Amino acid sequence: MAVNLPPAGELSAVPGIRIGTAAAGIKYQERDDIALFALERGSNVGGVFTRSSFRAAPVAVAAERLGAARGLVVNSGNANAATGYRGLEDARSSCALAADVVGCEANEVLPFSTGVIGEFLPMDRMAEGIRRAGNALQDDAWLPAARAIMTTDTQPKGVSGRFEIGGSHITATAIVKGSGMIRPDMATLLAFLGTDAALSPEKVQDLARDLGERSFNRLTIDGDTSTNDSFVVAATGRAGVGDEHYDALLTRLTPLVVDLAQRTVRDGEGATKFVTVTVQGGASADECLRAAYTVAHSPLVKTALFAGDPNWGRFCMAIGRAGVEGLDPAGVSLHLDEVCVAHGGLVAASYTEEQGAAAMARDEFTVRIDLGRGDCAETVWTSDLSYEYVRINAEYRT
């Protein structure tokens, strides 16, 4: 059901990062479900995490271990969330097991988990899996890692880029899992970006925050936000440059991470459409973003997207309830790609249903709303609400 989701393709090894994967049988059988990242000494890690009150044990542990780090240990199939004190112990134990095979201190390893909430990690299988992943460490295993962290994803998702900054060649590779429960504040999403840029703890943290804000914090599938979302950037320093070229690095990495973020929407649960929602003409960025999310979250809009129904009524219903104080409908217009559907709050005189239907028949299109009261604009990406979304989520666990 994915919408124009490109294959992960060639994922470049990142100097200073070795990866091992293993099948631990945590929930899934006959596939890898552990990924272990060994980071060269001198690496720094930054990250942004879910804002859920119910943040999972591994998130609590990982968030305390940003900065100098030597390893990341990830499992799929079990989120180790809503697991209380024992969950924290299990997350720390997983790190200790990983530290043994990487050869570092336990507190130099960050844990990540994704999957079912409310069940304890099977620590015997975790231990065996981490040991075997440690034995399998190699330079070039980003694609197997992208596979190992999947849950309801239909495909592994990853991107790589190489570019020159300050006379040095820099490599970056990033992978992501996540296809539902996705919206700002990081949703059920685990994303890992590795680069050989040389970044201080402060700058690598800035990079995680800035990249996250421009990419993962601009997408939504169902408006739900998970307990485990994490976007982590690991910088090994092998390329020699970094901090002093921060702006250039951010500029070069942004399209790469936006591409990756959009792939989670393309692979959205039951998605049949990839839709860009742009709200412009707002008095503030905040009201544009709020209106864009209200449109992107509305079940009535999302079913219209699924049906390919250019239903101006549902769009104006959603804009109307977005809480844009004092909005004058007479200033609002709507375009579906190049088609002007509504202008001045009314269906446009030139508009025909056929034009709107043709735009929405595309796999990908842009919903552009102009609030007609300012110069601010924001964009989010979303998918539609299909029978398949209901099926996946009604059958996921039972």
Added chain:
Amino acid sequence: MAVNLPPAGELSAVPGIRIGTAAAGIKYQERDDIALFALERGSNVGGVFTRSSFRAAPVAVAAERLGAARGLVVNSGNANAATGYRGLEDARSSCALAADVVGCEANEVLPFSTGVIGEFLPMDRMAEGIRRAGNALQDDAWLPAARAIMTTDTQPKGVSGRFEIGGSHITATAIVKGSGMIRPDMATLLAFLGTDAALSPEKVQDLARDLGERSFNRLTIDGDTSTNDSFVVAATGRAGVGDEHYDALLTRLTPLVVDLAQRTVRDGEGATKFVTVTVQGGASADECLRAAYTVAHSPLVKTALFAGDPNWGRFCMAIGRAGVEGLDPAGVSLHLDEVCVAHGGLVAASYTEEQGAAAMARDEFTVRIDLGRGDCAETVWTSDLSYEYVRINAEYRT
């Protein structure tokens, strides 16, 4: 697909209110789509309306005409929303047509519309329909009126009550249409309550507000809010008492209107479950309501309700993203009816999956969440998210 939706049954005539219905062919064929209410001289009308920025033309007109009134004119099939200046003119013309047959001034009639947004009312058919509804005015036509205002409702919905207050017998009958796009701020919902209590313009407005707050503003189907929602109370005064017994009247009418409001959820689009979500133990009513709505709106919770899956993970995900500042998961518990699923933020030791599944197999059950940090509580009612919801909303217009 409705969940234990009782038939409208016997709806009592309300002294001082005559009702006529007619088939105008506005959108639907071979069914009534106009309802005209003629109110005896001396009647007062109160109302609460959608807070959408895109409130429809009839809402704008009706909201200006609260107080002394002589008629209500309602059509289904076309919402007269997002129709600009012409929409306002059409709403006013509908009132003028109704005033002619009722025998009053145009500004003593309030207009209401529900249906497709963004299309102009077919005024020739409206005129003919209103004329014929006027010819059909009779004392006892609440049930035909409940039918005439339906859109995607599976059944007409109405309730009646008779009680004695201050030595007088008071009659109240109320009808509602609405089965999607329903949430606070009145959603796609038209509800009309008629009573022969004697209420001043101020008290009838209080009554609409107080009853709405306790009933229609506590339910949600899909979180969407419409352009047309209106809850109107018309009091004819025939029973002779009212204002001086306001509290008693409110107390007696509340269960009647709560019953009516719950019927819109029971008839929710694609609903297979009627679910009461109670959040207690909150530090404020506001945070309880926010948490209850976040749970009730979450697509992942709603698909779990559909699947009958007692998925603690999805509930704690939703509670976690409700923005309850400083919430300690260790204080949170969850009951499904009598079954304690989670306690202290963890799956309860006594809990078995079978218990949870048995509770959720019921047509109706209560999700009770305790935040463990205060004495406030709030309740909302909701339905699940089924294949049928997607079908109805993907096919509604196309």
